[in-house]
Amino acid sequence: xxxxxxxxxxxxxESSSHLTADQVLEQLRVLCPTVSxxxxxxxxxxxxxARLIRKLSTEGxxxxxxxxxxxxxxxCQRCGKLADAHFADLTxxxxxxxxxxxxxxxxxxxxxxxxxxxxx
Amino acid sequence: xxxxxxxxxxxxxESSSHLTADQVLEQLRVLCPTVSxxxxxxxxxxxxxARLIRKLSTEGxxxxxxxxxxxxxxxCQRCGKLADAHFADLTxxxxxxxxxxxxxxxxxxxxxxxxxxxxx
DNA sequence: AATATATTTAGACTTAATCTAAAATTGAAA
DNA sequence: TTTCAATTTTAGATTAAGTCTAAATATATT
Numbered sequence: 001x002x003x004x005x006x007x008x009x010x011x012x013x014e015s016s017s018h019l020t021a022d023q024v025l026e027q028l029r030v031l032c033p034t035v036s037x038x039x040x041x042x043x044x045x046x047x048x049x050a051r052l053i054r055k056l057s058t059e060g061x062x063x064x065x066x067x068x069x070x071x072x073x074x075x076c077q078r079c080g081k082l083a084d085a086h087f088a089d090l091t092x093x094x095x096x097x098x099x100x101x102x103x104x105x106x107x108x109x110x111x112x113x114x115x116x117x118x119x120x
Numbered sequence: 121x122x123x124x125x126x127x128x129x130x131x132x133x134e135s136s137s138h139l140t141a142d143q144v145l146e147q148l149r150v151l152c153p154t155v156s157x158x159x160x161x162x163x164x165x166x167x168x169x170a171r172l173i174r175k176l177s178t179e180g181x182x183x184x185x186x187x188x189x190x191x192x193x194x195x196c197q198r199c200g201k202l203a204d205a206h207f208a209d210l211t212x213x214x215x216x217x218x219x220x221x222x223x224x225x226x227x228x229x230x231x232x233x234x235x236x237x238x239x240x
Numbered sequence: 241a242a243t244a245t246a247t248t249t250a251g252a253c254t255t256a257a258t259c260t261a262a263a264a265t266t267g268a269a270a
Numbered sequence: 271t272t273t274c275a276a277t278t279t280t281a282g283a284t285t286a287a288g289t290c291t292a293a294a295t296a297t298a299t300t
Contacts, residue, residue: 002266002277002278004278004279020256021256021257022256034279034280035279035280036279036280036281036282037257037280037281038257038258038259038279038280038281038282039278039279039280041256041257041258042278042279043278055179057177057178057179057180058177059175059177059183062255062256062257063179063256063257074218077223087210087213087214087217088213090207090227093207093208094207094229097207098194098229098231101231101232101233101234101237102229102230102231103197103230103231103232104229104230105227105228105229105230106227106228106230107210107225107226107227107228108225108226108227109214109218109222109224109225110222110223110224110225110226111218111221111222111223112221112223113221114221117221122246122247122297124247124248140287141287141288142287154248154249155248155249156248156249156250156251157249157250157288158248158249158250158251158288158289158290159247159248159249161287161288161289162247162248163247182286182287182288183287183288
């Protein structure tokens with residue numbers, strides 16, 4: 001693992017906030033002020049390919065990067081904010097239904113987050 | 121409902137292939153050769169806001185639009201192709217876990233599609 | 241028919257992400 | 271170590287998806 005790969009892996013894993021590539025760049029520049037945007041994308045993609053982190057495509061906002069550890073997400077329908085959640089595990093059930101071709105799943109639960117509920 | 125709203129609603133509902141905005145435009149131009157890209161986006165977004173269709177954010181490809189009727193998706197990890205699927209319904213269970221804030225959910229199941237399995 | 245409201249249009253603009261080709265770094269072999 | 275190949279980084283250009291703008295057109299209301 002290269003230095004940047006390690007640093008970016010750590011940033012994504014230590015953050016609880018599903019960083020965008022831009023936010024990773026911003027954080028990384030604290031330590032390495034000259035690092036380029038392309039390096040951030042290169043390494044984020046490499047880490048995704050290696051399944052060391054995962055990419056979350058969220059509607060209407062740039063992709064976000066998340067730790068690989070299995071968990072689900074709550075997505076606020078109003079403000080778009082993401083929150084981690086742990087719902088009942090579907091792996092076994094889906095594996096049974098899909099067969100050996102099954103790899104993984106992604107469950108997004110849409111709701112109105114407490115802050116938006118308050119301000120409505 | 122305006123004429124274009126209706127036409128676009130029909131296209132999305134009659135297609136089994138999760139059309140992108142560009143594909144909707146292409147289809148629509150068969151009937152209305154002068155329709156503009158902005159009109160397609162305007163109406164797709166209006167239909168989404170009205171919950172008459174839904175948007176699928178898929179990683180690495182443009183957003184796709186789908187009928188609203190409840191169903192899940194299989195996503196090929198290799199080629200990215202989407203296929204419809206019906207897995208056990210989670211609505212009740214999620215509603216119980218999330219409470220009244222719950223709105224809906226989106227389940228994507230990653231796998232290797234039969235064609236990719238063949239060619240590997 | 242007159243007027244207000246909503247929709248459409250073409251094209252400019254924005255944003256996210258990728259690509260490019262040169263420079264810098266790393267690592268292995270001699 | 272020096273040499274050479276392979277990898278990584280860089281800055282900036284490019285691409286692609288989607289939004290925005292403001293004028294023109296169409297629709298609805300009185």
